[in-house]
Amino acid sequence: MYQKKEIVNKLRSSGLRPTKQRIVIAKNLFDRKKTFHFTVETLNIAIHRKCNERISLATIYNTVEAFKRAGHIREILTSNNKNYYDTNIKSHHHFYDPDTKELTDIDYQEVVLNKIPNPPKGKKIKDLEVVISLQKK
Amino acid sequence: MYQKKEIVNKLRSSGLRPTKQRIVIAKNLFDRKKTFHFTVETLNIAIHRKCNERISLATIYNTVEAFKRAGHIREILTSNNKNYYDTNIKSHHHFYDPDTKELTDIDYQEVVLNKIPNPPKGKKIKDLEVVISLQKK
DNA sequence: TTTGTAGTTTATAATTATTCTAAACTACAA
DNA sequence: TTGTAGTTTAGAATAATTATAAACTACAAA
Ligand SMILES: [Mn+2]
Ligand SMILES: [Mn+2]
Ligand SMILES: [Zn+2]
Ligand SMILES: [Zn+2]
Numbered sequence: 146m147y148q149k150k151e152i153v154n155k156l157r158s159s160g161l162r163p164t165k166q167r168i169v170i171a172k173n174l175f176d177r178k179k180t181f182h183f184t185v186e187t188l189n190i191a192i193h194r195k196c197n198e199r200i201s202l203a204t205i206y207n208t209v210e211a212f213k214r215a216g217h218i219r220e221i222l223t224s225n226n227k228n229y230y231d232t233n234i235k236s237h238h239h240f241y242d243p244d245t246k247e248l249t250d251i252d253y254q255e256v257v258l259n260k261i262p263n264p265p266k267g268k269k270i271k272d273l274e275v276v277i278s279l280q281k282k
Numbered sequence: 283m284y285q286k287k288e289i290v291n292k293l294r295s296s297g298l299r300p301t302k303q304r305i306v307i308a309k310n311l312f313d314r315k316k317t318f319h320f321t322v323e324t325l326n327i328a329i330h331r332k333c334n335e336r337i338s339l340a341t342i343y344n345t346v347e348a349f350k351r352a353g354h355i356r357e358i359l360t361s362n363n364k365n366y367y368d369t370n371i372k373s374h375h376h377f378y379d380p381d382t383k384e385l386t387d388i389d390y391q392e393v394v395l396n397k398i399p400n401p402p403k404g405k406k407i408k409d410l411e412v413v414i415s416l417q418k419k
Numbered sequence: 420t421t422t423g424t425a426g427t428t429t430a431t432a433a434t435t436a437t438t439c440t441a442a443a444c445t446a447c448a449a
Numbered sequence: 450t451t452g453t454a455g456t457t458t459a460g461a462a463t464a465a466t467t468a469t470a471a472a473c474t475a476c477a478a479a
Contacts, residue, residue, distance in 0.1 A: 162426065162475055185465085201429045206466070222359035222413070226436070227465065229361075240401065243408075251399050260394035264377065264416055265386070271417040276359070279401055280408040299446060299455065322436085338458045343437070363465070364436065 147176040159215035166200045170208045174218065180233040182221065182248045185209060221248070222276075238275040251277070284313040296352035303337045307345045311355065317370040319358065319385045322346060358385070359413075375412040388414070 152171045153163040161167060173192050174181060183191070189205055192198075209230060212218045216234060223229040231248075238251035256275050264270055289308045290300040298304060310329050311318060320328070326342055329335075346367060349355045353371060360366040368385075375388035393412050401407055 164427065164475075166428070203430075203467090204428055207428080210467095220361045222361050224357050224359050224365070226363045226365060228363065240399075242402075242405065249402070255397070255399040256395065257397035258393065258412075259396040260392070261412075261414065262377075262388050262392040264414070265379075267419055268377075268379065268416040269419045270414055271380075272415040274413050274415070275395075275398075276411050276413075277398065277401070277407055278409040278411070279405040282404055282406045301446075301456065303457070340438090340459075341457055344457080347438095 147172065155217065159217065161211055161215065165198070166204050167208055167211075169196055169198055169200060170205065171212075171217075174212070174232050177232070180231060180250045182229065182231050184225075184227050184229055186227070236272055236274075238277070240277050240279055242279045244279075244281070251275070284309065292354065296354065298348055298352065302335070303341050304345055304348075306333055306335055306337060307342065308349075308354075311349070311369050314369070317368060317387045319366065319368050321362075321364050321366055323364070373409060373411075375414070377414050377416055379416045381416075381418070388412070 149168065149172075152168055152175070155175075156163040156167055156171065169192060170188070173188065173195060174183075185202070185205055188209065189200075189202060192200060192205070209218070209228075213220060213230065218230045218232055219234050221229045221231045221239075233250055236253050238253065238256050240249040240251060241247075242249075258273070261270075261273070286305065286309075289305055289312070292312075293300040293304055293308065306329060307325070310325065310332060311320075322339070322342055325346065326337075326339060329337060329342070346355070346365075350357060350367065355367045355369055356371050358366045358368045358376075370387055373390050375390065375393050377386040377388060378384075379386075395410070398407075398410070
């Protein structure tokens with residue numbers, strides 16, 4: 146799906162040199178069927194599993210931060226005191242399952258709001274995000 | 283507003299001994315006009331300001347955790363890698379202002395949803411929370 | 420092609436938030 | 450009044466992240 150060339154372009158277009166490490170990380174993040182909701186820890190594990198290239202943890206931290214600044218990933222709110230990221234950078238919503246501690250994407254248009262309050266004076270709405278927490282039926 | 287007696291009852295009713303420290307902390311948290319969205323750090327500062335009783339940081343951590351387990355406060359999602367709490371334990375929504383990094387409560391009935399997706403098989407909806415991010419107009 | 424340099428990686432140290440530990444203290448039931 | 454379980458506390462330990470600085474590398478310009 147994602148050719149190496151595309152990844153290189155993606156990196157170059159955001160002013161990031163396409164290093165061996167960044168290409169491995171980008172492949173892991175973006176060459177997936179489903180959105181990846183991850184921490185540095187889970188990403189590190191995923192990389193270890195797929196390739197035998199050893200990438201230092203510092204580089205993974207650096208790269209994730211760089212990808213975030215470049216807008217290739219976005220940070221998610223959590224209550225785990227860990228940085229948590231989302232490869233889906235479009236505005237969207239989430240199901241949250243406290244049992245598995247997993248998020249699942251909900252397309253933006255799957256939620257329709259009928260009424261929302263007026264923002265405080267001098268402010269306008271930038272984004273609106275819904276989190277639907279689940280439990281066993 | 284909140285008498286000492288009420289606080290003592292609140293503590294007793296949740297199986298917590300009404301110690302000097304817990305009463306000070308509870309007063310700080312619950313004897314307010316508006317909801318308090320806080321971290322252990324901001325709570326500690328608030329306590330320092332109000333009273334000259336020195337309470338150890340460990341006790342503040344312990345008490346906040348105890349209050350959370352008792353359901354007197356709830357934990358909020360954040361991207362700051364810090365535990366963040368809310369004295370409003372009712373189901374409600376938030377405005378989030380990235381400039382001031384402050385949350386403001388939105389009453390549950392101020393948001394009305396027209397359409398939400400079906401939960402995955404075997405699961406039902408426990409809670410639904412909306413975060414409206416703001417920006418300068 | 421070679422070379423200079425800014426950008427990048429890396430091991431490791433430092434920092435920050437939180438939890439753990441164990442000794443001293445205290446609320447309160449008997 | 451007293452025994453004890455519950456609580457507070459200082460300080461140690463842990464976990465996640467960020468900072469540091471030396472080695473390495475992509476790549477533009479010569
Ligand atoms: Mn937490
Ligand atoms: Mn963060
Ligand atoms: Zn997502
Ligand atoms: Zn709130």
